[in-house]
Amino acid sequence: MLATAVLAITRARTATASTTTGELVPASGRELLRLLRITALPRPRRDRDHLLSWSAWRRRHQHQAAEAHRRWNNITAAATT
Structure with missing residues (x-):
């Protein structure tokens, strides 16, 4: 959850910073990650x-x-016959 908070704050900061310079689009979540x-x-x-x-x-x-699946299949096969 800490990483999500860091990403959200960073995204908000990059969105506001890039609008003042006009040279960069806001960073996406994937880019921040x-x-x-x-x-x-x-x-x-x-x-x-x-x-x-x-x-x-x-x-x-x-x-x-x-092995667990084989044992379980043997148990269920014995129970149904």
């Missing part, structure tokens, strides 16, 4: 160890979800 990401938010990790760890977590989670 892009600027916020570039200037204030930390860059995401992209190193090899992080990517491999995330990939392993994702594949493990998918395996657990598939």
